[in-house]
Amino acid sequence: MNSRARTFLVLGLVLILGGAWMIALVNNPELKAQWASLVSWPLLVVAVGFGLLLLGLLVNAPDMAIPATIVAGIGLILYYQNQSGNWASWAYMWALIPGFVGLGTVLAGILGGGGWRRVREGLDLMLFSLIMYAIFAALFAPLFGGPSVLGPYGPAGLFIAAGLYVIIRGVLATRKKKKEEVIHVEG
Numbered sequence: 001m002n003s004r005a006r007t008f009l010v011l012g013l014v015l016i017l018g019g020a021w022m023i024a025l026v027n028n029p030e031l032k033a034q035w036a037s038l039v040s041w042p043l044l045v046v047a048v049g050f051g052l053l054l055l056g057l058l059v060n061a062p063d064m065a066i067p068a069t070i071v072a073g074i075g076l077i078l079y080y081q082n083q084s085g086n087w088a089s090w091a092y093m094w095a096l097i098p099g100f101v102g103l104g105t106v107l108a109g110i111l112g113g114g115g116w117r118r119v120r121e122g123l124d125l126m127l128f129s130l131i132m133y134a135i136f137a138a139l140f141a142p143l144f145g146g147p148s149v150l151g152p153y154g155p156a157g158l159f160i161a162a163g164l165y166v167i168i169r170g171v172l173a174t175r176k177k178k179k180e181e182v183i184h185v186e187g
Contacts, residue, residue: 010058045075062111066104073100092136099129
């Protein structure tokens, strides 16, 4: 069976199972009540993310890990906000989305879509996302009634740390390029 046929088969089975589950919930009020007490709506968004990852694994499409982690990550943010009632946290929580992309890139690299280069790119995105999250959380959380995450000098320290990271990364990349040029000239 080719990849396209397998994709349609898996997607069709997922839809059939989803429909069967919905019928079971409609016809069994006790099951519906138990399900409603166990699962809040943001966890359904997380489940869709895991479903995308599973679909990607079944059809041998490792890049499906990227949208899967984005959807699951946003579901986790929504879960936190739904549980805490802190909906204003979206003012800085959105900065985690590039990190979700990075996590998906790391998973895609591990699962066979580009190797260590993609893992490194994903880790860089995750680091960037965490830095941006910390900056925005430090700036905006106190404005919306949340605690100051890093104190008064935290955002400035994060900007300085990010600047040092960029400089060091640039110096290392320049040294690597010069080393490759020397090897190429000698070879």
